Every structure is written in structure tokens, then in C-alpha cells.
Amino acid sequence: MTQQLPPAGPAAEPAVQDVAPAAVSVASQWRLMWWRFRKHKLALAGLVVTATLYLVAVFAGFLAPYDSSHLDPEYTYAPPQRLHVVDTSDGWDWGLYVNGYTAEQDPETLEIRFEVDEDTKVPVELFARGPSYTLFGLIETNIHVIGPADPDGPPMYLLGADRLGRDQLSRIIHGTRVSMSVGLVGVAVAFVLGVTLGGVSGYLGGKVDTVIQRMVEFFMSLPTLPLWLGLAAAVPTDWGPLARYFMITVVLSFVAWTSLAREVRGRFLSLREEDFVMAAKLDGVGRRAIIFSHMLPSFTSHLIATLTLSIPAMILAETALSFLGLGLQPPVVSWGVLLQEAQQIRVISTAPWLLLPGLAVVVAVLSLNFMGDGLRDAADPYRR
Amino acid sequence: MAAFIARRFLYMVPTVFLISLVAFVIIQLPPGDYLTTLMAQYASQGESLDQAQLDAMNERYGLDQPFFVQYWKWISGIMFHLDFGQSFEWSQSVSGLLADRLPLTMALAGLTLLLTWFVAVPLGVFSAVKQYSIGDYVATTIGFLGLATPNFLLALVMLWVAFSTFGLSVGEANPVTFAIAILVLGTAGTAGLIRILRANLLDELRKPYVVAARAQGLPEGRLLVKYPLRVAMNPFFSTIGWLLPSLVGGEVIVATVMNLNTVGPLLLGALRSQDMYLAGSIILILGVLTVLGTLISDIALAWLDPRVRLRYR
Numbered sequence: 215m216t217q218q219l220p221p222a223g224p225a226a227e228p229a230v231q232d233v234a235p236a237a238v239s240v241a242s243q244w245r246l247m248w249w250r251f252r253k254h255k256l257a258l259a260g261l262v263v264t265a266t267l268y269l270v271a272v273f274a275g276f277l278a279p280y281d282s283s284h285l286d287p288e289y290t291y292a293p294p295q296r297l298h299v300v301d302t303s304d305g306w307d308w309g310l311y312v313n314g315y316t317a318e319q320d321p322e323t324l325e326i327r328f329e330v331d332e333d334t335k336v337p338v339e340l341f342a343r344g345p346s347y348t349l350f351g352l353i354e355t356n357i358h359v360i361g362p363a364d365p366d367g368p369p370m371y372l373l374g375a376d377r378l379g380r381d382q383l384s385r386i387i388h389g390t391r392v393s394m395s396v397g398l399v400g401v402a403v404a405f406v407l408g409v410t411l412g413g414v415s416g417y418l419g420g421k422v423d424t425v426i427q428r429m430v431e432f433f434m435s436l437p438t439l440p441l442w443l444g445l446a447a448a449v450p451t452d453w454g455p456l457a458r459y460f461m462i463t464v465v466l467s468f469v470a471w472t473s474l475a476r477e478v479r480g481r482f483l484s485l486r487e488e489d490f491v492m493a494a495k496l497d498g499v500g501r502r503a504i505i506f507s508h509m510l511p512s513f514t515s516h517l518i519a520t521l522t523l524s525i526p527a528m529i530l531a532e533t534a535l536s537f538l539g540l541g542l543q544p545p546v547v548s549w550g551v552l553l554q555e556a557q558q559i560r561v562i563s564t565a566p567w568l569l570l571p572g573l574a575v576v577v578a579v580l581s582l583n584f585m586g587d588g589l590r591d592a593a594d595p596y597r598r
Numbered sequence: 599m600a601a602f603i604a605r606r607f608l609y610m611v612p613t614v615f616l617i618s619l620v621a622f623v624i625i626q627l628p629p630g631d632y633l634t635t636l637m638a639q640y641a642s643q644g645e646s647l648d649q650a651q652l653d654a655m656n657e658r659y660g661l662d663q664p665f666f667v668q669y670w671k672w673i674s675g676i677m678f679h680l681d682f683g684q685s686f687e688w689s690q691s692v693s694g695l696l697a698d699r700l701p702l703t704m705a706l707a708g709l710t711l712l713l714t715w716f717v718a719v720p721l722g723v724f725s726a727v728k729q730y731s732i733g734d735y736v737a738t739t740i741g742f743l744g745l746a747t748p749n750f751l752l753a754l755v756m757l758w759v760a761f762s763t764f765g766l767s768v769g770e771a772n773p774v775t776f777a778i779a780i781l782v783l784g785t786a787g788t789a790g791l792i793r794i795l796r797a798n799l800l801d802e803l804r805k806p807y808v809v810a811a812r813a814q815g816l817p818e819g820r821l822l823v824k825y826p827l828r829v830a831m832n833p834f835f836s837t838i839g840w841l842l843p844s845l846v847g848g849e850v851i852v853a854t855v856m857n858l859n860t861v862g863p864l865l866l867g868a869l870r871s872q873d874m875y876l877a878g879s880i881i882l883i884l885g886v887l888t889v890l891g892t893l894i895s896d897i898a899l900a901w902l903d904p905r906v907r908l909r910y911r
Contacts, residue, residue: 428612444869553750553751569755575746576746577749583742
């Protein structure tokens, strides 16, 4: 699951055709990278989607109609409702509403089935008052971007409800927080490990290098998932959600740092011979200053690309672990935790919308992959 | 060649040692030890172990002794007697449990590998030769989607389709679920391979020797198969190395979703109930299999490509 994607297709054509030559010659490296990156349409789309997902994570409380634990046992497995924008029941009029439900009990199985009832209307409004939450952990408010006009009236399930009548849309939105941040936190841990060990290995060389490289090879030769499972199972079950979250990310980054260490080592090996490093050395610059202020900045862009490409693997891994019940546990909501509800085929055939968190995973992973691919192509703006 | 193989075998030894150490650490990680768990289990059933049995256990696993003594007892049992210890959840020896399930697991992994190659080679070659054609875009899209979709999600969706449209019974394992499992596991590997083969072949096709061969009038088909494909195929042999761990990993989840009688669900159940000797042994075996897979692929690579052989001199 952690293998790197090979580069897709040939490198893009010279990046900066539509920019005046004079502008090119004075542009900074970051500007050149951006010019090159925006050539890659898929990568640009990936960037937009990724940014949107992180915005959703930040404003989850505002965007979701309900909070993640809001439940309503009367509406078990209620199907999704369509949001009507135009009211055509008598004449033509603007008006937000969803249709209500009719409940029907199966006389044999006593199972309650819901049908969307075209005749009843549940009015919906923008900036509706709902359950209160704190935005950024500071401002307490109860305004949601969309919600039923009457908070005490019948509920609204745009993407259906689960086993306990919890709103699937709200839960997916709240799940964005954990699922998208697991990758970031995990990558941050992997970054520290990878850059330190890779840097030491590449800069010092010799015996240290051999030892660290053997270590990297060892970690790469381990079957990732069983190892993750073993370590995740060893996290005590009575730990709080935050501690558990942190442990899971550490477990995930345990494997991810290796590719980063290799990348950093390779760069250091080639940079060590460069003239500017020699010049700094002759100027009497200390070893640490050479590494951190001269060598590291020259391949930051490559690092960012590699980091971006390792986030999706972490998101997938967290989803898998949580799905199996060894990762995060309810009441924490992540996409993997939500998918736990969809383990039985019989449940899925009654309520296919329970698979929707999986779609969110696919979208997130795809867009991060596209973005990472584009970044990697753009990382070296002087090539060709 | 013999020297190369010998050297690779030597490299393997420390890796396998470290893997066994990691597996043993995982066995030891959960709080409490084997005996306390076992006693709690007996107590919950209203029975108790007598002192003689306890002493025998202590002797067998060296539970009151330091870490390395316990490790040595465990690993020497495996190396000399193929004795992996007892699974207390199943009250059965770990080796017996594994012997029941390993064949199906290996069959699953082997068939998946074959499927992956059969699908990925033609698709990869096609999308490199006809670069930027519609077929190329389709293959690339499939590749991306396959990499981004979690295995178990694909398995769930396919099972759901089979269940709702063909009325498949999902309670127990049957050939159809087995086929779906192979298909699902194959998709992820295929996606990665298509991308690798396409990128490699594209690199090769731009090299001067291809132009030279074409200028000499070699027909396109023979030109492609004879040189560039041969070079671009190298990664396929390294895939045995990295496909095995990812297959095994994917297998854990997919087989759990599909109720297949393989090692994966056994490992998961063992981890859930902290049946650590079983879990540790499975992790050890999977790790060693992975290393063996890498070894085989390296040997195949060296045998096929003299450049690799020379690098190890």
C-alpha cells in the first residue's frame, strides 16, 4: 500500500511558454514551480479538491446540519431525500424543501421500511438554527449552512440515515476532520524521522550510511498491513480517543518514513559534491548550518512532493484499520469508522448509502495523488 | 551467479532475525502475559489450573525469565521443532491451525499474481505504444482508480452487486466469492503495474537504439518485443517482492469481508482477542514469506539481466 507511484507519462513540455522571457529570468524558484504546476490540469483540479476538503474539515460544524452523535431512533436506515429548490406543487415558486417519510412495518419481519413521501413537505432553510457548536473552538454558535427550518420538526437526511438514525451527511462531514488530518499528522512524524535519518545517512556516509540503509531495507521488507494491525492491536483499549489517534498516526508513520529517508539520502549524496557546499565548507560554516541552511532548502520542493504522495497511503491505511475495528473507535468519527457500519452485505443491500464514506475516501486519495504527481513534475523547474 | 545467490542468502539472515524479533515484541506488547490471560480464561469458565500445570507452562515458555530467554525458547521451538506455541483461543497448536489455512491463502495469492500479470502486461504495453490514445486514457484512469479505492470497499461493492443482482448467497465461502476476492485483490496490483510498465516502456522507446533498429527496417512488432519490452519487464520480476506483502495485507481485509477461510481473518481474530502467540506466529510467517519473495524476484532479475548481476560483484 505504500509503494510510490511511478511518474505518469513524459515530463511536461517546457513549463513557461506563455510567460514573457524577461519575467522567467527574474522569477523565483517557487514562481517557476507554480507556472509549471498549473500546466498540469489534473494536478490543479487535485489541488482545488484537496483544499476544499481541508476547508470542509475546518468548517465541519458549520457545514453539517447536525452534530456527529445526533441520533433519532425513529428513522432507522431512512433513505436519502432529494433537496428541492423549486416548489411546483401549486404553480412555480422558489422554495427549499425535502419530502417527508412514510413508515411501513413489514408484517412478517417487523422491519420498518421508509419511503420518501412526495406529498409531505419539510421546509429547509439556509443558515438555519440547529444544535450549537463552537467554531474554531472559540465562537459558540448554532447557525448551520443548511438545515430544517424547524429544529424540533421532522429531520432532514440528504444522504440517508444509519442504524441509529444518524445523519450520514453530517457524519461524513465531521469524519473529514479525522480522516484528512491523520495523513498530515502521520506525515509530520514520518518527516522528522525520514529527514533526520536520511540526512545523517546521506551526509555522513560510510558505516552510518550502511547501518541506516539496512534499517530502511528491513522496514521496507516487512508486510505493512499485518505489522500495522499488530501494533494497532497493542494500543491499550482504555486509552482516550486523542491518545489513540496519536498512537495510530505514529504506527502509520512507522513504515512511511522509509521512502522519505531514501529520497533525502539520494539528494544529499548528489548535493554533497556540489560547488556551493564546498564553498560553504571552505568558508568555515558549521556542519549543521550547511545541512539546514544550504542543502535542505535546495530540495524542499522534492520533499513536499514526496510528502504529498505519502498522505494518501496513510488515509487508506487509517480507513482500513478503522474498518477492521483496530484503528479509531466510535464515538470518534472518521470515514473508516463510518464504514464499520457497512460490513454486512445484508445491511448494504438495505442501505447502500452507508458506502458513501468510501466514495469520500476515493475522492480524497485521488485528488491528493494527482496533486502529488503534479508537484513532483514541477519540483525541479530548471529541468529541460 | 552462485556467488550472487549465496550473498543474497547471507543478507537475508539478519532481516529474518529482525522480523522474528519484531514479531516477538508484538507478542509481548499487550499488558499482562500469556499465563495471566490463560488463568483469567479458565477462571471465567469456573475452572482453575493447578500448580503443576502452571509450573509446566512456566517451564515451557520461560515466562518468569528475561525477554531474551523467552525469545530464545520461542524461536528455538519454531526452528527445531516447528512448534509455534499454543493458541489459547482455539485450544489448538498454532502450527495445526496454520496448516489448515495456508494452502488456500497461497492459492489466493498465486492466482491473484497470475491475474495481475495477465491483465497488466497487455494493458501497460498498449498504453505505452499508443500513448495519449483513448485506450491509454482509459487504462490510466483504471490505474488511478484502482490505486485510490480501498480493497475492502471494492469487495463490498462487488459482493453487493453479486448479492442483489445474481442472488448470491454470502453466508459461506463458495467459488464465486473466491473469484471475486481474486478479482478485487488483482485490481490493486494491476493498477500499480500498468503505471510502472507504461512509464518504463515509454523511457525505453525514446532511447537511440530503438531509433537505430527502426532505421534498419525491423518490423514494429518484433522491435517492441525483442528489446524495449524485455528491459521494461524487469520491474515485473521485482513485483513478486512488493506484490506479496501488499497481497497479504489486502488479503487480510478482503478475506475478512468475504468470510474466506484464509490466514487473514485468523490473524485479525487473534489480534482482537489478544491471542498473541497465534498473531505473532502469523506475522513472523508473513514476514519471512515476503523476504523469500523478494529473494526469488532478485534471483530471477539477476538471471535475466546481466547488468543486475554485475552490480553485486
